[in-house]
Amino acid sequence: MQGNMMFQPLLISNLIVHAARYHGDTAIISKNTDGTITTTNWTHVAENSKRFANALADLGAVHADRIATIAWNNHRHLEAWYAISGSGMVCHTINPRLFPEQLIFIINDAQDKVVLFDKTFLPLIRAVKAHTPTVEHFICLSAFDQEVVDALPDVKFYDALIADHSAQFEWPSFDENTASSLCYTSGTTGNPKGALYSHRSTILHTYAICLPDSLNLSANHVMLPVVPMFHVNAWGTPYAAAMVGCTFVLPGPGLDGASLVQMIDDYDVTVALGVPTIWQGLLSAAKQCGSKLATLKRNVVGGSACPPAMMKAFRDLYDCETIHAWGMTEMSPLGTSNQLKAKHHKLSADEQLNVRLSQGRPPFGVDLRITDEENGTHEVVRDGHSTGNLQVKGHWIIESYYGKPNNALTTDGWFDTGDIASINEDGYLLLSDRAKDLIKSGGEWISSVELENIAMSHPEIAMAAVIAATHPKWDERPVVIAIKQQGSDVTEEDILNYYADKIAKWQIPDKVIFVDSIPLTGTGKMLKKDLRDQYGSVLLEN
Template identity: 65%
Template sequence: MNLSSQDIVLPVVPMFHANAWGLPYAAAMIGTSVVLPGPNLDGHSLANMIDEYKVNVAVGVPTIWQTLLAAAKETGTRLPSLKRNVVGGSACPSSMIKAFRDEFDCETLHAWGMTETSPLGTANQLKAKHSELSADDKLKTRLSQGRPPFGVEIRLVDKDQNNKLLPNDGKTSGNLQIRGYWIVDSYFNSAESALEADGWFDTGDIATINEDGYLSIRDRAKDLIKSGGEWISSVELEDIAMSHPAVAMAAVIGAKHPKWDERPIIIAQLAVGEELTEEALIAHYEGKLAKWQLPDAVVFVDTVPLNGTGKMLKKDMREQYENHLIERGLID
């Protein structure tokens, strides 16, 4: 994350979530000033705090930054002190990275980790060779979750083929596994090892790794949508939905289908004052994906449900909307 004693960091992450991603400890080690947000995590409160305390680094999940962007645009603040924001917890939409870059002159760093990785697994810092790239080409690299720090290794395997090792070619998806000295080896009050037989921890994520070692999370294994024997990434569909200016937040889940097993549907929360039809949002996907990957329906909701750490509650949404296509008769 490139923190130093010159930084003022705002961790919009609760202490009960991997000890606020370890930031209170990292900051104390290097002399970084810390601004704790307290109970008010709405966009207006965060924007005021950033401006008042001249925060230059902010850390949180994408849903938090969506509310910050909306509040900043509404109030007219340019967040002049904010130079870097770190996004973790779930994939950051490309539209959000562009908004911070183009409208607020703020660099967005993608990171990935888990409580089991104590918590940092990877962070996205560009390599020297990327300095000559255009802004759009840099964005393509920024969309990945980055590379592991010293002391941590990651790999891709095919669990269906006895953990067969997969290539780091940026294209082949596999089960993401990690190992290192501060990676979990067992859970509290459990005598069983949490690791694979060869010492690697299976993260439950599906990912690719490119030739430079940059990790791209494609989805949680449990959130992948299996349609007609083919896998569809909910993360990719959510990113496209979020690129529509009328959409404030979007989740994609697999709904039951008698022929295809599952088909993707969008749970969308509109931005304040915006209107959008189901047909218009689905049309927004045309030309961006193969036709069989396009969502079959849209459900507009007042609020996408979130947990205490700001992550979308997909399990709850699956339970509520798993029969949506059948109930609407959209099963041709």
């Protein structure tokens, strides 16, 4: 016997319809590539998404076509997102920070029919255009620009397209399991792989991230997604913002600390999301200009582990709650979020901080387990100490990669993340490291993340990465690659001594190398592979 309830497919178009109908006058604030600000609202975004849906149809785009975007977080990108997925096409967000060879591979692998781009990326478009035969149209997300025409004569302009088309458009209804968007992994080793999300998985993920025990979003918030829309759909925030109808502040290309401080202060931002390297720049800029970040009540940190010193800085200097979150492209991306349980409110502030340092608990819709071998099925005890291979399953977790029919799961249906972790009795996940970044010294494992957190807590260190360097006796030993704070004269001996009372003696790094910069991926994560290539033999050389 079935229930007597209505059935409506879970479609992304429902989100923009809801936002326009119930939150139509709520502001969307967007920084353009030229630095100007455009203020619009959910009604206008919904109307323009329909205009662009009509424009895409006129250009010959049809259901299931892949439409690529190479763009910053701005209002035009947001409108195009809803037009593409709402029409039944696949919104393929591309990370512009990848190598041109990877971009060409991604566009050809997806067989993109249309590419939308911000003017910033015009040189990139010119470089890949001749190598992407499936692309029929290039659309610049701007008004007419003669400089763009001179460089790309057959280009079309977004503003002209929507001006020429009506806002009368009926969002089609189709199976909720239809593909909605496509994101590729960062591809630090080998070619990137595509994760193809469905409307159903996206809507369920959106519900989950809005929950109080996840990112805790509502119509009362002013949200600033510093995480780019080309990084796992800005962690799903453009969908969540429409679902709850909050004010949405889109920073465009201005991701430096000073620009973000100004956006937060000018537009009363209450919640912001980004990777640790972004927040380092923000904290430095706020200190330099004297901003109190008065309205910022919560920042969400993901992409890599948040250093404890950073959490303390937000808490003690700005009365801002830091939410540690974890996920992957293959997970849409949310896997866990660190919100306290009721019993934790009885703890002191420092005791609560210790809880906050883990990656948190999964929302309903995600399950976690730790196994004693990669792709294995035997689960280890949840005691907060026993580590193993982290595996996940759930409603928005990948089953197979785009264009690859082979199942990406274990024999009993779990996805192995490649992370080493533990889970405690309350379900809190603590990542030890990526399996490939663990350091095995004399048969014992050392976590690079733990050593990085200690280095980052030193007041004269701006950024630090820890890598495994080959050692003639111990196989591997940790080496710190660090950037000093401006004006610092801290020495290698100072940093090694700093470890002395914070970790077992045999885990103290063998060497500290000071550098001017640390290579980052397109999503702000440290490229440890490049560091290992450069410094992995430094202990042998000495």
